[in-house]
Amino acid sequence: MPTRSRNVSSIALRLPQRAETWLFDCGEGTQHQILRSDIKISQITRIFVTHMHGDHIYGLMGLLASCGLAGNPSRIDVYGPPHLNEYLRACGRYSQTHFSYPVKVHTVQPGVVFEDEEFTVSCSPLTHRVPAFGYRISEKDKAGRFDVERAMALGIPSGPLYGKLKRGEVITLPDGRKINGADLCGETQIGRKFVYCTDTIFCENSVELARDADVLVHEATFAHQDADLAYQRLHSTSTMAAQVALSAGAKQLIMTHFSPRYAPGNAIALTNLLAEAQAIFPNTIMAHDFLTYDIPRRQAATLATV
DSSP: OSSSSOSSSSEEEEGGGGGGGEEEOOTTTHHHHHHHSOOOGGGEEEEOOOOOOOHHHHHHHHHHHTTTTTOSOEEEEESSSSTTTHHHHHHHHHTTOOSHHHOEEEEOOSSSEOOOOOEEEEEEOOSSSOEEEEEEEEEEEEEOOOOOHHHHTTTOOSSSHHHHHHHOEEOTTOOOTTEEGGGGGGOOOBOOEEEEEOOOOHHHHHHHHHHSSEEEEEOOOBOOOHHHHHHTTTTBBHHHHHHHHHTTSSOEEEOOOOOOOGGGSSSSSSHHHHHOOOOOOHEEEETTOOOOOOOBBTTTTTTOOO
C-alpha cells in the first residue's frame, strides 16, 4: 500500500538508443509519479504486468487514457496474465473511456513474449496467490565498431563487402587475399540483462529467470524474522531475494515492494532488511521512489561486474 514516502509498484526501463520507455507494473498513482520525473509519457510503448493485484494494476487504465492526450502514440502493447484484457475492457466500458490509439493486450505464456532485432523479453511463472510472472529483458550482443580506416588501408572497396565484414564474415578480394571481418571489428558488445521478479516467494523459476542478470529487481516484502508471514502470503523476505541473486549469479540486486510495517520508528526498519540481504549478497541496494540506476555494458574479455 502507498505510504507518505513510498508509492506502489511501477518501474520504467528507458531505452535511450530508441527513445522508448517500457513500464513494468502500473500501480495506483503511476502517472502522477511519472509527471514528477524526467520520464516522458509519450515515449511509453510497452507495459509488462506481473499479476492482477491492485497495487500493480490500479494505475494502468488511467495511464493508458492519459497517453492518448500526451502525444497520440501510434500504439501501446500491454503484456500480462489472463484476465488483464477483460479488466481493461470492463474499465473502458463502465467509464466510457475510448482510446484514441491502438492498445494491444497480449496474454503471456512462459517463454518468449516479445523479440525484435535488439531485445528479447521472456517470462516465467512465479509462486504467488494469483498467477504471477517474472520478466527477463535480454539485450542482444552487438558487433564491435568496424574499422573503416583500416579497411580502406587494405584496399577493400566500400559497398556490400563492408556489410559482410561488419557481420564478421570472411571475404575474398579479387587479388586472392582473404580478409576476416572479425579482425576489422572491435570487441563484441555484450548485451545487458534486466530481470524483474514480483510478487513471489523464493522459487527456482526466479533463479533461472535471473541467471547472470546485470540487474535483478526482486521483491522483499518482509524481514527475515517475519518469514512465517512470507510463507503465509507467498511473498519474499530480504534474505530470499538475496538468495535468488546469489544462486543466479546476478551482478546487482535492487530490492523493492516493502511492507509498511518497516516504516521509520518501528522496531524493524528498512535498514535492517538491507543489512540482512547484504550479509548474503553484498551487491544489494534498496529501491526508493525516483531512484535511477544506469546499467553499464560489460567488457567482452573480462565480463566485469557492475
